[in-house]
Every structure is written in C-alpha cells, then in structure tokens.
Amino acid sequence: MERQTVTIDFDKIIDRRNTHSSKWDNMQADYGVSPDTGIPMWVADMDFRPPEQVDAALAADMAHGVYGYYDNPTSYAAALCSWMERRHNWQVDPSWLLQTHGLVNALALCISAFSNPGEGVIVFSPVYHWFGTIVRANDRRLVESELVQHDGVYHMDLAALEAQLTGDETLVLLCSPHNPGGRVWSAAELGALADFCVKHDLMLISDEVHNDLIMPGHSHVVAPLAMPQAHDRLVTLVATTKTFNIAGGMTGSMVIPDDTLREKLAKTHRAAGMSVNRFGMVMAEAAYLHGDDWLDALLVYLDGNRQLLSDELSLIPGVSVMPLQATYLAWVDFAGTGMPAAEFINRIQTAGVAASHGSTFGAGGDSFMRFNIAMPRAQVATAMQRLRTAFSDLQ
Numbered sequence: 001m002e003r004q005t006v007t008i009d010f011d012k013i014i015d016r017r018n019t020h021s022s023k024w025d026n027m028q029a030d031y032g033v034s035p036d037t038g039i040p041m042w043v044a045d046m047d048f049r050p051p052e053q054v055d056a057a058l059a060a061d062m063a064h065g066v067y068g069y070y071d072n073p074t075s076y077a078a079a080l081c082s083w084m085e086r087r088h089n090w091q092v093d094p095s096w097l098l099q100t101h102g103l104v105n106a107l108a109l110c111i112s113a114f115s116n117p118g119e120g121v122i123v124f125s126p127v128y129h130w131f132g133t134i135v136r137a138n139d140r141r142l143v144e145s146e147l148v149q150h151d152g153v154y155h156m157d158l159a160a161l162e163a164q165l166t167g168d169e170t171l172v173l174l175c176s177p178h179n180p181g182g183r184v185w186s187a188a189e190l191g192a193l194a195d196f197c198v199k200h201d202l203m204l205i206s207d208e209v210h211n212d213l214i215m216p217g218h219s220h221v222v223a224p225l226a227m228p229q230a231h232d233r234l235v236t237l238v239a240t241t242k243t244f245n246i247a248g249g250m251t252g253s254m255v256i257p258d259d260t261l262r263e264k265l266a267k268t269h270r271a272a273g274m275s276v277n278r279f280g281m282v283m284a285e286a287a288y289l290h291g292d293d294w295l296d297a298l299l300v301y302l303d304g305n306r307q308l309l310s311d312e313l314s315l316i317p318g319v320s321v322m323p324l325q326a327t328y329l330a331w332v333d334f335a336g337t338g339m340p341a342a343e344f345i346n347r348i349q350t351a352g353v354a355a356s357h358g359s360t361f362g363a364g365g366d367s368f369m370r371f372n373i374a375m376p377r378a379q380v381a382t383a384m385q386r387l388r389t390a391f392s393d394l395q
C-alpha cells in the first residue's frame with residue numbers, strides 16, 4: 001500500500017471543554033478539579049485529532065447527508081484484515097468477525113455466551129475497572145488473580161491462581177497489553193496462560209484494545225499467534241478506538257476463528273439485538289486503511305511524554321513509575337512515600353491534576369495512581385511541575 005507523508009501537530013492544544021467530553025466535562029464532579037485550570041489525566045482518550053483521513057471519511061458521509069442504516073461491513077472487514085496482516089502479522093479471515101458497540105460491550109457478550117450466573121470469571125488485577133464491574137453486573141463471581149512484580153513489572157502468578165481455583169471458573173478475561181501497568185505479555189507468558197486454560201477447561205477472552213500502542217523497543221504478539229493450543233477456546237477483541245482516538249465511535253470487533261465458538265457468540269450477539277453504528281464503522285475503516293503514518297508518529301510522541309513523566313516523577317523520593325511498555329497510561333506507585341492514599345490523592349487533586357485512583361482497578365491497586373499522558377507535551381510538563389511542587393517537602 002502506498003504510504004502518505006503526513007504532518008501531525010500533536011503539540012496543538014485543543015479546547016475540549018463543553019464538548020460532551022467525559023474526560024474534561026466530568027473532571028470537576030469526579031475529582032474536584034476545574035476544567036478551566038486543571039489537567040485531566042484520567043479517562044483513556046487522547047487530546048489529539050485523529051488521522052485526517054478519518055475526518056475526510058466522515059466529511060464524505062456528511063456531504064452525502066443521508067444517515068440511514070449501515071450495511072454491509074465487507075469493506076470494513078477487508079480494512080481490518082489488511083491492518084492485522086500489516087501491523088500484527090496476523091491473517092484474519094473476514095468471516096471470523098462480529099462487530100460490537102466497543103469492547104466493553106464485547107466483554108459483556110462473551111461473558112453471556114460463555115459463562116453462567118454464579119460461575120467464576122478470572123481477571124488479573126489490578127486491571128481496567130470495567131472488567132470487574134461487568135463480571136459482577138452479570139452476576140458472575142469475580143476471581144481476582146493478583147499480578148506480582150518482578151524487576152519492577154507485572155507478571156501473572158499462575159501457580160497462585162491454580163491454588164485459588166474452586167472448580168466453578170469458566171472464563172478468563174485477559175487484558176493484552178495490560179491496562180494499567182502497561183505490560184506487553186511475552187509469547188512465552190501467553191503460551192503458559194493458554195496451557196493453563198486448556199488444563200482447567202477455561203475460555204479465554206483477550207481484550208487487545210491497546211495492541212497498537214506499543215512503545216519503541218517492545219513488540220506485542222496477538223493472542224491467536226501466541227496461543228495456538230487455545231484455538232477452540234479463544235476470542236480476541238480488537239478496535240481502532242484507542243489507537244486513533246475515536247472512542248466516541250463505539251465500534252469494535254470480536255475475532256473468533258473457531259466455527260463452534262463463533263456460532264455460539266453469534267447467537268448471543270443476535271439475542272442482544274446488536275447492529276452497527278454507521279459513523280463508528282466509517283471512521284474505523286478509514287483508520288485501518290490510512291492510519292499507519294499517523295500511528296507511527298503518535299508512538300514517537302507518546303514515548304517522549306512517557307520519558308518526561310518518568311524523568312520528572314523519579315525525582316520525587318518514594319514515587320516509582322512502572323516502565324511503560326504499551327498504552328499511554330502510566331502506572332505510578334506512591335507506596336514509598338509512606339502516605340495513606342487519601343493524602344497523596346488530595347495532594348495531586350489540589351495541585352489541579354485529575355488522575356485515576358489505583359483502588360478502582362481492584363486488588364493490588366491501592367497505592368497507585370494512573371496518569372494518562374496522551375496530551376500535548378506542554379501540558380504533561382505543567383502537570384509534572386505541579387506534582388513536583390505538591391511533593392516538594394519530600395525532595
């Protein structure tokens with residue numbers, strides 16, 4: 001495919017106040033931080049425009065001006081398959097796809113299709129808060145397998161998980177790469193998890209919404225390539241929403257190569273009355289087709305923000321930043337400050353920075369805060385300066 005040269009101004013500050021932005025317009029209510037002076041580092045979307053081809057695709061739809069039901073998804077599926085082959089070396093057959101209203105919706109459909117009320121659903125915590133919320137909301141038993149730290153990064157502890165099993169577990173929800181913690185699981189780690197699922201007859205759902213957001217020096221392996229032994233128990237969830245900052249389009253896909261699993265999931269999908277959102281599909285197709293250069297530039301920019309945050313916060317005694325291998329969500333441990341969570345949270349929010357509280361990610365998260373760094377670098381710099389001042393008594 002011909003690559004176009006694009007100039008992207010990630011430094012441009014875009015005013016998102018009063019635009020129905022969850023991140024900006026809920027900051028006051030949720031964190032007591034004013035959107036007029038504060039810096040929102042919580043909700044996982046970016047303060048950047050998407051690739052211009054995404055805008056152009058929407059503009060073409062608008063120029064036509066009739067917004068009826070969307071069909072058929074053939075060109076979307078072709079664009080997705082071509083992206084997976086180009087970026088992940090993964091050959092996806094279009095017939096393996098089912099579309100969803102985002103990936104939390106996909107997780108809910110998988111829970112409905114592959115488990116029953118009362119059964120155990122395993123997550124590796126701390127993890128993206130919706131994993132626990134949706135398991136509980138579906139009346140399943142949440143089984144938290146706490147991640148352990150070696151060499152400063154998270155690892156799964158499958159031996160501990162095995163000891164925790166009671167026999168009613170049917171499903172594992174994996175976040176790959178991991179949010180929070182920014183961990184890229186190695187092929188060996190994924191293979192060990194696949195063996196575990198085969199041994200204990202568990203279904204495995206790999207949420208890969210962050211799988212394009214890999215920091216330089218790391219590489220991600222999509223679940224189906226790392227876990228061939230789990231072929232008949234694996235669903236992989238993919239989307240353009242995080243990668244290209246089009247989360248409002250609420251569009252994702254479930255990839256299910258196994259016919260029997262796919263038929264089962266398709267039944268649940270039908271039962272829930274699923275259909276696609278025209279605008280999400282239009283944006284996603286354009287992003288898959290034309291987003292390479294934009295994404296490559298974004299990753300370089302995010303890596304610069306990652307470095308800035310890491311350099312600045314490492315100057316505060318007792319604060320430690322988990323090395324960010326993927327995602328734009330830095331996971332920062334305040335345990336070494338000796339402060340109770342209420343105190344470091346209060347200092348951060350009083351300084352005008354809204355970051356996600358670690359406790360919301362479940363077991364093991366209490367001493368952490370999660371900082372979204374996907375914003376113009378000047379704003380990251382301001383936020384870091386505020387945090388340095390907020391903890392200046394420690395320095």
Ligand SMILES: Cc1ncc(COP(=O)(O)O)c(C=O)c1O
Nearest residue numbers: 044102103104105128175179209
């Ligand atoms: C692991 C993970 N899955 C899903 C989502 C949300 O996906 P969607 O907006 O497509 O429902 C997020 C958002 O942060 C996430 O981190």
